[in-house]
Amino acid sequence: xxxxxxxxxxxxxxxxxxxxxxxxxxxxxxxxxxxxxxxxxxxxxxxxxxxxxxxxxxxxxxxxxxxxxxxxxxxxxxxxxxxxxxxxxxxxxxxxxxxxxxxxxxxxxxxxxxxxxxxxxxxxxxxxxxxxxxxxxxxxx
Numbered sequence: 001x002x003x004x005x006x007x008x009x010x011x012x013x014x015x016x017x018x019x020x021x022x023x024x025x026x027x028x029x030x031x032x033x034x035x036x037x038x039x040x041x042x043x044x045x046x047x048x049x050x051x052x053x054x055x056x057x058x059x060x061x062x063x064x065x066x067x068x069x070x071x072x073x074x075x076x077x078x079x080x081x082x083x084x085x086x087x088x089x090x091x092x093x094x095x096x097x098x099x100x101x102x103x104x105x106x107x108x109x110x111x112x113x114x115x116x117x118x119x120x121x122x123x124x125x126x127x128x129x130x131x132x133x134x135x136x137x138x139x140x141x
Contacts, residue, residue, distance in 0.1 A: 013038050019079055019092030030075065034136055036093040042128055052124050053099055060100065069104040069119065076101065077113030078121075080140065094140055099124045117141060 016036030030041035080094040101118035123133040
């Protein structure tokens, strides 16, 4: 039986985790799981980040309104599978929350979020997250 984790301090941030582990985390800290590693997110985006997100959401909703594509804003889990692994060994080792994403293949959407890479991903850069967004997450996507 697996244990619910109620405090991020219960995790070894140097260890590797899977999506199955992620589902047991019940704490207030916002985190992403990238290639099995835990990355803390800022508690709340800045007002300028929110303004940009709102405007992009508004503009993109006009573009995608008459399509089957669906747009989601963070927090929204995008689970990524390493397709280079054999079928038996496939595990979800990355769960990210892009600021905005558009998914046109509705088969990728379930009640837990998206499984697979969205068709469009937007990450709004902030001084505290630019390196992670431009290197680690860019390579992941």
